[in-house]
Amino acid sequence: MTEYGRSPGSEPWHPSDPLYGDQGWEGQQQYPQQQYQQQAPYGHQDPYAQQQTYAGGPYEQQQSHDPQQYPQDYGQQYGEQQYGQSAGYDTPGYPAQQYDATWETGQAAMPYNAPPADPYGGQQPDLYGTPEAYPPPQPPGRRRAPQQQPVTDWDAEPEEENHPFFTGEDAPGNESERYDDDAYDDDYDDEPDGRRSGRRGGKNGRGGKGEKGKKAKNGMACLVVAVVLVGGVGGVGYVGYKFWQGRFAEAPDYTGAGSGDVQIEIPRGATGYDIGNILKKNGVVKSVDAFVSAQQKNPKGQSIQAGVYTLKKEMSAESAVSMMLNPASQSNFVIPEGKRNVWVYEQIDKRLELKPGTTQGIAKAKANELGLPDWAKNHKNVKDPLEGFLFPASYPVAKGGKPEDALRKMVSRANQEYAKFDLEAKAKELGVDGPWELVTIASLVQAEGTSHDDFRKMSEVVYNRLKPSNPQTYGGLEFDSTYNYIKNQSTVDLSLTALRKYENPYNTYYVKGLPPGPISNPGIEAMTGTVEPTHDGWYYFISLDGKTSQFTKTNAEHQKLVEKFNESRKN
Numbered sequence: 001m002t003e004y005g006r007s008p009g010s011e012p013w014h015p016s017d018p019l020y021g022d023q024g025w026e027g028q029q030q031y032p033q034q035q036y037q038q039q040a041p042y043g044h045q046d047p048y049a050q051q052q053t054y055a056g057g058p059y060e061q062q063q064s065h066d067p068q069q070y071p072q073d074y075g076q077q078y079g080e081q082q083y084g085q086s087a088g089y090d091t092p093g094y095p096a097q098q099y100d101a102t103w104e105t106g107q108a109a110m111p112y113n114a115p116p117a118d119p120y121g122g123q124q125p126d127l128y129g130t131p132e133a134y135p136p137p138q139p140p141g142r143r144r145a146p147q148q149q150p151v152t153d154w155d156a157e158p159e160e161e162n163h164p165f166f167t168g169e170d171a172p173g174n175e176s177e178r179y180d181d182d183a184y185d186d187d188y189d190d191e192p193d194g195r196r197s198g199r200r201g202g203k204n205g206r207g208g209k210g211e212k213g214k215k216a217k218n219g220m221a222c223l224v225v226a227v228v229l230v231g232g233v234g235g236v237g238y239v240g241y242k243f244w245q246g247r248f249a250e251a252p253d254y255t256g257a258g259s260g261d262v263q264i265e266i267p268r269g270a271t272g273y274d275i276g277n278i279l280k281k282n283g284v285v286k287s288v289d290a291f292v293s294a295q296q297k298n299p300k301g302q303s304i305q306a307g308v309y310t311l312k313k314e315m316s317a318e319s320a321v322s323m324m325l326n327p328a329s330q331s332n333f334v335i336p337e338g339k340r341n342v343w344v345y346e347q348i349d350k351r352l353e354l355k356p357g358t359t360q361g362i363a364k365a366k367a368n369e370l371g372l373p374d375w376a377k378n379h380k381n382v383k384d385p386l387e388g389f390l391f392p393a394s395y396p397v398a399k400g401g402k403p404e405d406a407l408r409k410m411v412s413r414a415n416q417e418y419a420k421f422d423l424e425a426k427a428k429e430l431g432v433d434g435p436w437e438l439v440t441i442a443s444l445v446q447a448e449g450t451s452h453d454d455f456r457k458m459s460e461v462v463y464n465r466l467k468p469s470n471p472q473t474y475g476g477l478e479f480d481s482t483y484n485y486i487k488n489q490s491t492v493d494l495s496l497t498a499l500r501k502y503e504n505p506y507n508t509y510y511v512k513g514l515p516p517g518p519i520s521n522p523g524i525e526a527m528t529g530t531v532e533p534t535h536d537g538w539y540y541f542i543s544l545d546g547k548t549s550q551f552t553k554t555n556a557e558h559q560k561l562v563e564k565f566n567e568s569r570k571n
Helices: 033-039 075-082 181-186 208-248 271-281 290-299 317-324 341-351 358-365 403-421 425-430 434-448 452-466 480-487 494-502 524-531 553-571
Strands: 259-266 308-311 540-544 550-552
Touching: 259 271, 271 290, 271 341, 290 317, 308 317, 341 358, 341 403, 341 524, 403 425, 403 434, 425 434, 425 524, 434 452, 434 480, 434 524, 452 524, 452 540, 540 553, 550 553
Parallel strands: none
Antiparallel strands: 259 308, 540 550
């Protein structure tokens, strides 16, 4: 097969053949004049039309034509413009429909009267539906080579890393190699487009001016790396030192027993480290670790209690632990059971080195701001609203503190302890008017009782005497302690005539019933005896030795004991 012709033979040529109009080899192909005239491109007439006849069968050549006289553009214009190549071989004696071109193209041959196949070998029809949708491909002889795309910067190979850290070149400042800046720059001045390359730190590059910029940047990078390495090594060394010091080195510590006095307050729940911090802050020990170590080495070190301690300054940790375990160093303010508020105020003024009367004045002015419960407020004829609420216990009252802070701690402790007894329910059970009267009764029991064993009997005496219908006192208490309270004294040498004439709400010889409020600060046992009285019928009591009390049920029995007591006083 030639590039543009067909194989020789007299095989019929159908007009739908892509090479219709081609003479084949040596002009042996025949074609009808009418079909050629219709298919000839650009409206040209075939000059050889009168020499061809149609026999109703295969086309026959009537006259041979000189290939040079035949218009060469027929097959080229029609076949090349429409398909760009010949249709392939037609073997004589075989119908065109049976021609198999798969050996050449890998595609099935296109049958007659079928739509043109994809010239690039695809089986899908033209989706646009028109032959003008795509330009006809050119034959191999006229095809142009694909246009080469210009190589852009991003298509180029990645620039090779030229940092001295990776290339092994000497960093700036290395005296083993020096460069001539001008000579170095000239090597990169002659770019094809007249530009000066900036890849190696030229004048237009990022590294400043030529090689100097590169050297400066490389030097800075090396400096940063060196600083990081040194810092890392230093950090590791510091951590290692601290670890060694904490594990194996002795903590800083003073030596000796110290000098001078300093009061230290240790709060409740303080740990060994908390105590060590307080001592270090006040100049007692040199380090927390030293104190904790000394506390752990002492078998009784964990028994250090909250409170105020009088210690020395700049004493060894071992000495500090030993002194805090010695009761003599503990300088907590302890309120004994049954003490009146007047005594408490005086002691606070002394400890805080305040003017006498300062704490008592603050107590009266700020009574409702110190934590009293609602049921303890706004009672009439009360001498001291805080009486009965400065609970007997140990309190840290050290120099530099404030009176209201100490009073607030005492009231808070009283609330905590009283809440354990459910005073509201107990008051209803015992027939008294609320918790306030129960605290008042407990203060009487605390003041009159001589031992803890007396409290339950003493509270029964109070309840029995308060009954208006009792045949002994008819509702009168007649306790010496209430008279002594209002007189701010403690004595047993009292005249019955003077007692009955002294008019005061607290004088139970003058008025019946309970005094306006508590007359002392009762403790836990007195409160326990108050809410759990005996039921033996006791109305009277007397202490012959000042240590124990004797109880009787009638006035006659009581008078016998009074005479016995008076005889002991004379002797």
